[in-house]
Amino acid sequence: MKLIAIALCLLALSSAKVWNPHMHDDKLFETAENSNVFWYEQRLDHFNPQKEGTFQQRYYDIDQYWDPETGPLFLYICGEGTCRQPADNSFVVNLAKKFNGRVLALEHRFYGETQPTEDWSTENLQFLTPDQGLADLAQFATDKSREFSEQYGIPHRRWICVGGSYPGALSAWFRYKYPHVAFASLSSSGVVNAIPDYHQYDEQVFFSTSKSGSLCPERFVKAHKYIESIVNSGNRLEAFKTFGYDKDMVDGEFYYFIGDLIAGPVQYGGRTDFCDGLMAVDDDMDQIINYLVNFAKGMGLVLEQYTAEFTANTTIDYDKNMRQWTYQTCANLGYFQTPAKAEGVPPMRPANIEVDFWEEFCERVFGINIFPDADHWNARYGATSPATTKIIFTNGGEDPWQHAGVTETKNPHLIPIVIDCDNCAHCVDLGGDHPTDAPELTEARARIADIFEKWIQQELEMERSFPTEAKANLRELLSK
Ligand SMILES: *[C@@H]1O[C@H](CO)[C@@H](O)[C@H](O)[C@H]1NC(C)=O
Numbered sequence: 001m002k003l004i005a006i007a008l009c010l011l012a013l014s015s016a017k018v019w020n021p022h023m024h025d026d027k028l029f030e031t032a033e034n035s036n037v038f039w040y041e042q043r044l045d046h047f048n049p050q051k052e053g054t055f056q057q058r059y060y061d062i063d064q065y066w067d068p069e070t071g072p073l074f075l076y077i078c079g080e081g082t083c084r085q086p087a088d089n090s091f092v093v094n095l096a097k098k099f100n101g102r103v104l105a106l107e108h109r110f111y112g113e114t115q116p117t118e119d120w121s122t123e124n125l126q127f128l129t130p131d132q133g134l135a136d137l138a139q140f141a142t143d144k145s146r147e148f149s150e151q152y153g154i155p156h157r158r159w160i161c162v163g164g165s166y167p168g169a170l171s172a173w174f175r176y177k178y179p180h181v182a183f184a185s186l187s188s189s190g191v192v193n194a195i196p197d198y199h200q201y202d203e204q205v206f207f208s209t210s211k212s213g214s215l216c217p218e219r220f221v222k223a224h225k226y227i228e229s230i231v232n233s234g235n236r237l238e239a240f241k242t243f244g245y246d247k248d249m250v251d252g253e254f255y256y257f258i259g260d261l262i263a264g265p266v267q268y269g270g271r272t273d274f275c276d277g278l279m280a281v282d283d284d285m286d287q288i289i290n291y292l293v294n295f296a297k298g299m300g301l302v303l304e305q306y307t308a309e310f311t312a313n314t315t316i317d318y319d320k321n322m323r324q325w326t327y328q329t330c331a332n333l334g335y336f337q338t339p340a341k342a343e344g345v346p347p348m349r350p351a352n353i354e355v356d357f358w359e360e361f362c363e364r365v366f367g368i369n370i371f372p373d374a375d376h377w378n379a380r381y382g383a384t385s386p387a388t389t390k391i392i393f394t395n396g397g398e399d400p401w402q403h404a405g406v407t408e409t410k411n412p413h414l415i416p417i418v419i420d421c422d423n424c425a426h427c428v429d430l431g432g433d434h435p436t437d438a439p440e441l442t443e444a445r446a447r448i449a450d451i452f453e454k455w456i457q458q459e460l461e462m463e464r465s466f467p468t469e470a471k472a473n474l475r476e477l478l479s480k
Helices: 091-099 130-152 166-177 199-210 215-232 236-242 251-267 271-280 285-299 308-312 322-333 355-366 374-381 400-404 439-465
Strands: 037-043 054-062 073-077 102-106 159-164 182-188 391-396 414-419
Touching: 037 130, 054 130, 073 091, 073 130, 073 166, 091 102, 091 159, 091 439, 102 130, 130 159, 130 166, 130 322, 159 166, 159 439, 166 182, 166 322, 166 374, 166 391, 182 439, 199 215, 199 251, 199 271, 199 400, 215 236, 215 251, 215 271, 215 285, 236 251, 251 271, 251 285, 251 355, 251 400, 271 285, 308 322, 308 355, 322 355, 322 374, 391 400, 391 439, 414 439
Parallel strands: 073 102, 073 159, 159 182, 182 391, 391 414
Antiparallel strands: 037 054, 054 102
């Protein structure tokens, strides 16, 4: 999402509104001309046999490195944004090169060009759930395994899932729920823990910016308090106008935007850029505000997009994801970024965007009372303790999303890796190799590849012993 802090690897989770200057399209994704685009006919509703209907689901197929005899299949999971073909120097494609693998990337329903319904009415969004998205993946991957097996005369092949942010969570949930389809997964910044009152995000923004020196968060706190004082003194329209919106809006919506001014760069690996700039201006409120206004422009943050009115628009637009993602957070997942609550941590966003603001926001956007029951969700997928094996959970040490992910575990079959380095944040490992990469990042990628190598060998052995689809379902049990 934009620099907005949605979960998009590109997007920020929160709002998914901010773009990461360091995860720009040219690094993670191919340009349109290079794309190998295909369409798959998918079922609209996997869970209600009385509901008929299908839709076209977009996917990419990177097959030029594949050796059908021994090459693994990578299921690259796209999420809350347009699915773009992973670049030739992205981590997943580099893994495919290393292991002679094939990468298929499936666009998530309701995002990009994969639109199952005529519009985004609240009624139609009932078909937008992670469960439906996971079932899409299962149906797609199973069909593809059958197709490849027939076409190349190879055993029924299971998959390795790869995804980052919300797709990072999907990647883990998929391995947990469909072990007969996937034998391993990489869950990069996977937000597997649904937390409605997600104050840990704001706390991490403080910890991460403090790495630049206490002046960085201090100045930001001073600035947001000053902005709040303008709003409270009755000059709200003036405050909104300073940030480029000349109409009225709800204070909380504005404050959410203010929070993203600092959360965006932290989430997307731009912490030192942001803090260096903020600390370089004179200690003068006008100059500080001016810096923030310009930084917001540079990130592509648009204040209007934070209003419930903007997100209430039901017209499909391939370039928009705010309404759909907001629906997912309001319906199932939460992750509402509230101000810091930890002892001794100054909130990095204004005080009144607490959970009740989000409850109202959901209602204003969708016209119904809808708010996530996180316990219900976590009970169904196991949150940070899924009873499964062979998942690598990576998190960037500066990423505010890491507290909704797995950074440690008692399950010896899950492997958490925290990548701790300057500007190592959301989905940092999924990018391509770059000369400026921190050694910790390079090491983490090498470690993931080593672990995958072992798991791929084990799977190939099981595949040889139990080649059929029926036995593929039981491979791990039979091998014991
Ligand atoms: C709703 O969204 C569509 C597609 O982006 C846009 O063309 C239209 O102007 C929007 N409507 C309003 C009232 O903003």
